[in-house]
Amino acid sequence: SFDKAGTVERFFLTISTNLYMDVVRGNLELTDLRRRQLILDYVEHFRTSYNQKDIPFLEQVFSDDALIITGKVISQTTKDNIKVPAKIQYKKQSKQEYLANLRRAFDAAKYIRVTFDEIKVKRHPTLANFYGVTLHQGYTSSNYHDDGYLFLLWDFTDEDRPLIHVRTWQPDKYGDGTSLAKEDIFCLEDFDI
Numbered sequence: 001s002f003d004k005a006g007t008v009e010r011f012f013l014t015i016s017t018n019l020y021m022d023v024v025r026g027n028l029e030l031t032d033l034r035r036r037q038l039i040l041d042y043v044e045h046f047r048t049s050y051n052q053k054d055i056p057f058l059e060q061v062f063s064d065d066a067l068i069i070t071g072k073v074i075s076q077t078t079k080d081n082i083k084v085p086a087k088i089q090y091k092k093q094s095k096q097e098y099l100a101n102l103r104r105a106f107d108a109a110k111y112i113r114v115t116f117d118e119i120k121v122k123r124h125p126t127l128a129n130f131y132g133v134t135l136h137q138g139y140t141s142s143n144y145h146d147d148g149y150l151f152l153l154w155d156f157t158d159e160d161r162p163l164i165h166v167r168t169w170q171p172d173k174y175g176d177g178t179s180l181a182k183e184d185i186f187c188l189e190d191f192d193i
Contacts, residue, residue, distance in 0.1 A: 035123070035131065035156055035159075036121055038156065038159065038162065039121055039131055039133060039154060040119075042061070042154070042162060043116065043119065043133065043135070043152075045057065046058075046061065046152075047114050047115075047116060049061075050112055050114040050139075051112055051113060051114055053106040053112065055099060055102065055103060055106070058099060058102070059095075059099060060161075061162070061163065061164055062095045062098075062099075062163070062164050062167070063095070063155070063163040063164065063165050064095060065094075065095070065165075066094075066095045066098075066163075066164060066165055066166065066167060067092065067165065067166045067167075067191075068092070068093040068094070068095065068097075068098040068166075068167045068168075069090050069091070069092055069093075069166075069167070069168040069169070069186075070090070070091050070093065070098075070168075070169045071088045071089065071090045071091075071148075071168075071169060071170040071171060072088065072089055072091075072171065073086050073087075073088055073089075073171050073173075073174055073175045074086060074087055074088070074089045075174075075175040075176075086174040086175040086176060086178075087174075088170060088171065088174075088180075098167075105141070105144075108143060109141035109142045109143055109144070110141075110142035110143075111141060111142050112139070112140070112141045113138075113139075113140045113141070114137060114138065114139050114140075115137070115138040116135045116136065116137055116138075116150075117136050117138065118134075118135065118136035119133065119134070119135050120133070120134040120135075121133050122134075122187070122188050124188060124193065127193055129155060129156045129157045130153065130154070130155055130156075130188075130193055131153075131154045131156065131188075132151065132152075132153055132154075132187055132188030132191075133151070133152045133153075133154060134149060134150070134151050134185060134186075134187055135149070135150045135151075135152070136148075136149055136150075136172065137149070137150045137169070146171060147171070147172050147173070148169055148170050148171045148172045149168075149169070149170045149172055149180070149185045149186070150167070150168070150169050151166065151167070151168040151169075151185070151186040151187060152164050152166065152167055153165045153166035153167075153188070153191060153193075165193075166191055168186040170184075170185065170186060
């Protein structure tokens with residue numbers, strides 16, 4: 001983005017044209033098309049904020065009472081050395097807890113690279129200002145890597161300041177390489193608004 005004098009103020013890493021067009025083609029009406037374009041803009045800004053370690057943007061975009069859920073794969077063996085099927089353990093965090101943990105992760109990493117290679121957008125059936133966005137995310141830093149599904153519940157009641165009320169992350173595979181079933185991926189229907 002540029003200021004009035006034409007000087008670059010900020011830049012955003014963009015999603016691929018194919019992903020962009022897939023989301024835009026799914027619009028229901030003109031308002032929905034505009035919102036989907038806004039969502040894509042904010043998704044790009046969201047991704048860029050991780051790559052640039054931009055905590056102030058993340059503080060602004062999460063609602064104060066945001067529900068943040070992160071998952072990790074737990075593999076177990078019994079005392080008889082029998083492997084128990086892996087499961088995902090979920091942890092609920094407040095906005096403040098999540099951002100404090102994120103600050104530590106940002107400080108510990110020399111670089112962070114976040115990518116999105118799948119995007120699904122769904123408008124709430126009765127609350128037209130709410131959208132569920134599911135993304136397949138790659139997260140790579142100088143000291144960590146994971147791939148998984150990110151779900152964001154966006155509220156566009158104030159289009160100048162949309163808020164994220166829910167953020168979830170789930171690994172896309174269990175420890176044995178088995179993929180997470182599509183029906184187990186968090187989506188709009190999993191949350192009461």
